[in-house]
Amino acid sequence: ILNVEQSPQSLHVQEGDSTNFTCSFPSSNFYALHWYRWETAKSPEALFVMTLNGDEKKKGRISATLNTKEGYSYLYIKGSQPEDSATYLCAFTGFQKLVFGTGTRLLVSP
Amino acid sequence: DTGVSQDPRHKITKRGQNVTFRCDPISEHNRLYWYRQTLGQGPEFLTYFQNEAQLEKSRLLSDRFSAERPKGSFSTLEIQRTEQGDSAMYLCASSLQAPWWFYNEQFFGPGTRLTVL
Numbered sequence: 433i434l435n436v437e438q439s440p441q442s443l444h445v446q447e448g449d450s451t452n453f454t455c456s457f458p459s460s461n462f463y464a465l466h467w468y469r470w471e472t473a474k475s476p477e478a479l480f481v482m483t484l485n486g487d488e489k490k491k492g493r494i495s496a497t498l499n500t501k502e503g504y505s506y507l508y509i510k511g512s513q514p515e516d517s518a519t520y521l522c523a524f525t526g527f528q529k530l531v532f533g534t535g536t537r538l539l540v541s542p
Numbered sequence: 543d544t545g546v547s548q549d550p551r552h553k554i555t556k557r558g559q560n561v562t563f564r565c566d567p568i569s570e571h572n573r574l575y576w577y578r579q580t581l582g583q584g585p586e587f588l589t590y591f592q593n594e595a596q597l598e599k600s601r602l603l604s605d606r607f608s609a610e611r612p613k614g615s616f617s618t619l620e621i622q623r624t625e626q627g628d629s630a631m632y633l634c635a636s637s638l639q640a641p642w643w644f645y646n647e648q649f650f651g652p653g654t655r656l657t658v659l
Contacts (some may be wrong), residue, residue, distance in 0.1 A: 436584070475545065476585075476650040483645065511630070521584055525645040528598070529575065530635075531585030540638035 434458055436524050438533035445512050446541055449474040452508045453536040455522030458459040459503035467496055467507055470535070479507075479520075512540040544568060546651035547628060548634050554657045555624055562620045563654045567636030574617050576609055576646060578602065585633050620640060624658045625628040631655050 437456045445451050456463060464483045470476040480489045485500040493510045509516055519537045523530040547566045547626045557559050567574045572593050577585035588607070593614040603609075611617040620639075621628055631653045640646035 438584075450611060466645075466647075468650075473652065475652045478647060478649070481645060481647055523584075528646070529587040529590060530577075530585075532577075532588070534582065534584045 434524060436522060436531050436533040438520075438522055438536050440526070440536060441534065442537040442539070444539045444541065447513060448514070449512050449540075450510045451467045451538065452506050453538075455505045455533055457503050457505070457522070457524040457531075457533075459501060462500045465498055465500075465505050466525070466530065467505070468521040469518045470521055471540040472483055476521060503512055503539065511540075512538070514540045514542050516540050546634055546636050546649055548632075548651040548654050550654055550656050551618040551652060552657075554659065556659050557624055559624055560620065560622045561624060561656065562618050563632055563634075563656075565619070565634030565636075565651060567616070567634070568649055569615075570638070571636035571649070572614065572639050573637045573646065574611055575635040575637070576617070576619055577635065579633060579653075580629075585631075588619075592617060621656075624656075626658045629656055629658045631657045 439454050467479040468476040480496045482498040483488045487498040496507045517540045519535040521535045523532045548563045552581045575590040576588040579585040589609050591611040596619045606622045609619045632649045637646040637647040
């Protein structure tokens with residue numbers, strides 16, 4: 433059974449703070465690790481797809497790293513803004529389907 | 543808008559009633575997925591189609607659930623004799639087919655939130 437874990441479950445930060453989340457996943461039979469941002473009443477939006485050990489990806493103020501040997505990925509947000517408030521989901525590609533973690537709910541206060 | 547769309551966005555029903563949801567994928571995508579998210583959990587896989595063929599069903603998909611994709615385009619998910627435990631967000635996603643050894647990026651719709659009273 434594939435198990436993907438995310439921490440923390442929720443986070444409340446002030447505007448301008450930098451923050452990071454963790455995703456742990458099975459290190460065997462790895463295909464890809466996905467990060468999604470899911471804002472209320474909207475579709476989950478893909479942030480990154482990461483496939484190689486040591487991968488680092490960046491999109492604006494958001495970046496992610498991947499360690500497939502030990503089975504974890506970090507998502508970093510630099511200088512959080514209120515519009516970053518959302519649930520951040522990671523998902524492990526498990527043979528044609530995504531296996532999601534429970535998500536980290538981020539609230540950024542002005 | 544050429545993204546994945548779902549209808550309705552919200553559905554409130556009484557226990558024992560049947561409900562049907564619709565998903566329209568991105569037009570050139572031949573794969574379509576259904577996921578369910580319950581409170582406090584991440585989305586969980588229910589089933590997926592390649593064109594009109596349903597290739598995999600999760601154990602979560604009880605006999606009361608049925609999904610179809612008759613022409614390989616839109617899909618419907620029907621729940622018969624709804625129970626309170628069926629209350630959840632039902633997400634649809636679509637993708638292009640990928641080799642077994644590679645990932646396929648999935649694009650999600652906004653979901654249908656079902657509340658069973």
